[in-house]
Amino acid sequence: MNAVTEHNALTEPGAAGFLQRFEGLRARLPGRGLPWLEAMREAAAESFREQGFPTRRVEAWKYTDLAPLKEAGFGEALTPVDSAIPLPRAAAPRRVVFVDGRFSAELSDPDAPVRSLARHLDAAEGLLGSLARNDGVPLAALNTALFEDGALIDLADGEDGGIVEILSVVRADRPVALHPRHLVRLGAGAKLVLIERAWGHGESRYLHSPVLEFQVAADAHVTHVRIQQEARAGIHLSTVFAKVAEKGTYDSFLLHAGARLARAEAHVTLAGPFSAAHLDGAQLVGDGQHADCTTFLDHAAPDCPSRQTVKTVLAGRSRGVFQGKIHVHQIAQRTDGYQMNQALLLSDQAEIDSKPQLEIYADDVKCSHGATVGALDETQLFYLRSRGIPEAQARSMLIEAFLLDAVETVRDETARAALVEVVSGWWERTAA
Structure with missing residues (x-):
């Protein structure tokens, strides 16, 4: 089966090129005929038009420069989706595969609790865009305007989704841009272990910019492991939004191990009492690479613990970034937050920028943060x-x-x- 589209010309560089692409594709993007989705896409495109790509003048992007993205023109992937694609060894008993941003039924396990978003958009109404923000998060706005497919996981109350891998394969023989959108909702008491892996091939520069939205209901528990193994010339810019209800838990681990330029951004809200979040990670940054882990943890309810430890190893002429902000609202009494960043520099040409932050408006809290940098x-x-x-x-x-x-x-x-x-x-x- 081939997934080939007509609009294959490279767009002009920068934000204007992506807006040009939206104008060319808008009549053929999934969801045509769904008024709520068409309005959402239009609003997102307008928001991105107003904001453009973030620059280093934006505080949250102070250490990461998107110049490589702004200077290149990107087209649409024309990769055939077929079973001949070489895949890495499965990391979970059940796996679903996306090739160049499109769901591949031939390569996916039919027993996995995952559906193609493009084929089930009716089921996504009220869930899609419920957490992702356009203002202040322009990459999320761009994704909302341009996404073509993604994973839809919707677990009922008490359902155990088991262990599932979402594998996104990019085969880039030309500059392409992909914007998958993944939606995950766990009903009350539901459980899920999700391994999300980005796997890149080819020598061309490409952009892989997924957005994930997690709705975690009361007493539900999700483990979300992200493994970024993009091709060396690739650009990976991912954004996660998660909202956790009372006694729910969002456990995550990020592993950066590829791409020329990588940034993983997470916005997590502890919305109910006794909800919890763990945002751990590791960054393996080789010569010529740039890896950025940025998190925004919002304590919006009382009695909520959060933990975050991110370790970064840098070799050659490389740069790593850690930015972690814990925001404690006045209502969030008895918050227990911990944040630590540790970096290991293997070269005198390597650089780490570490910025842990606490913004506290409650008076009964236990919060701490720290950073260490050293050599072997x-x-x-x-x-x-x-x-x-x-x-x-x-x-x-x-x-x-x-x-x-x-x-x-x-x-x-x-x-x-x-x-x-x-x-x-x-x-x-x-x-x-």
């Missing part, structure tokens, strides 16, 4: 070498120990194993 421990390195371990292997062992300490926070064994597979041997592959 020479004493530990000497100890390993004195035991006959070659220097390269000794360095790799210390780096893996640093990273695996972060991965251990993931409770689900299947999800943790998928992370360990990527982390293990990273230094040998980078240094080779």
